[in-house]
Amino acid sequence: MRVALLLVCALAAEVRADGAGVIAASEGERAGVAAAMAEAMVGRAGRIVGDAVGEARAAIAAGAVPVGRLAAFRRVREQIDEGWQMYLRAAFDTAAGKLAAARTEAEPLVVLPGGAELYAEAALKLGAVLDRIPARAEESAAVIGLALALDPDRPITLAEFSPDVMRAFETVQAQKAPEVGLRVVVRPPEALVQVDRGKPHAAGVSVQVRRGQHLVVARAPGYRPAVRGVAADATSVEIVLEPDAEAARLATGALHDLPEAAAQELVDAALRYADLDEVVLVAETTRRGGPTLLVQRCAGLPARCSAVVEVGFSDRRGLPAAARAAWSAARTGELRYPPSVLGAHADRIVHERCGRTCKRLVWAGIGAVVVGGVIALFTSGSTPPPVVTVDGGAF
DSSP states (O other), X not given: OHHHHHHHHHHHTOOOOOXXXXXXXXXXXXXXXXXXXXXXXXXXXXXXXXXHHHXXXXXXXXXXXXXHHHHHHHXXXXXXXXXXXXXXXXXXXXXXXXXXXXXXXXXXXXXXTTHXXXXXXXXXXXXXXXXXXXXXXXXXXXXXXHHHHHOTTOOOOTTTSOHHXXXXXXHHHHOOOOEEEEEXXXXXXXXXXXXXXXXXXXXXXXXXXXXXXXXXXXXXXXXXXXXXXXXXXXXXXXXXXXXXXXXXXXXXXXXXXXXXXXXXXXXXXXXXXXXXXXXXEEEEEEETTEEEEEEEEEETTTTEEOOEEEEEOSSGGGHHHHHHHHHHHHTTSOOOBOOOOOSTTHHHHHHHHHHHHGGGOXXXXXXXXXXXXXXXEOOOSSSSOOEEEEOGGGO
């Protein structure tokens, strides 16, 4: 029951995306550009986040995970229930197969809150099933021992288990298994290691553990945590951590030399971890000798974006009005293009795309966003996003 409650709490904590954020790249003062765009978006339903990348970074540091990882909790819980039902019907081999699969799928969840308890639940019931299969009785004791080490406070009562299962649990608890040294080598070497629910320690240090099955977790900043099961007779284990590409991309942020592929990764990570349903990309550059905003609105995973909105303005006093005009033009645009306005080459990209398509442009006035100038929508059948140009002379 306690594991079920933990699972419910984890899924209940999954907040639905209800806001919009800003990702800004500027040749000048980035914070001012982001603040102007966030202010222009006031009035949109949901919260407005002026720094979507910073919000996503903070969420990862606080332990946020993609929604899909939380859904895995539900799948494992269902597998455990199905396996236990097979056990109650005396279909022991089928039950063992389902519970072993549940334990395997629960392994990567151990790094999340409630994951160790869920893994322990699958292991505990698997051990109870294996105890009823004579050829696997020794394995049963090892599995039960790991479950009790991972979740020692889990209540075990006759209301849930039969007397013979209770005796199997009590036998494992009473056993004094010999201890062995276990050394965990991790790359990168600065990782921290945790065996079962013990205290974290440096990688490469040998620790004394009971002979039997164990679960090893390794963590290092900038890398994805890893979980490894250790066999009963193992004295060492080696783990190679994979770099966390999303965390690295968020740590880098919106650089001036960010290519479109990297911009796609950045936007997707910001949407996923900052709990937003859309982001506005804004880059300040120079066009025709004056400051200009390039803006796109993006949503979805993978993110698709509106046409590029280009708004010129005369000086910093015109920045708020330019941001309002850009938001007005971008907020209703069709989302069908990749992110393309971040980075130092955004200005050149806009010019090149216009050069390739201007001979086939269709001009169309959009009266809803006229702000004292001429607004032209460049459209074409080509893949690159068209450009909505707002004359900023009135600013």
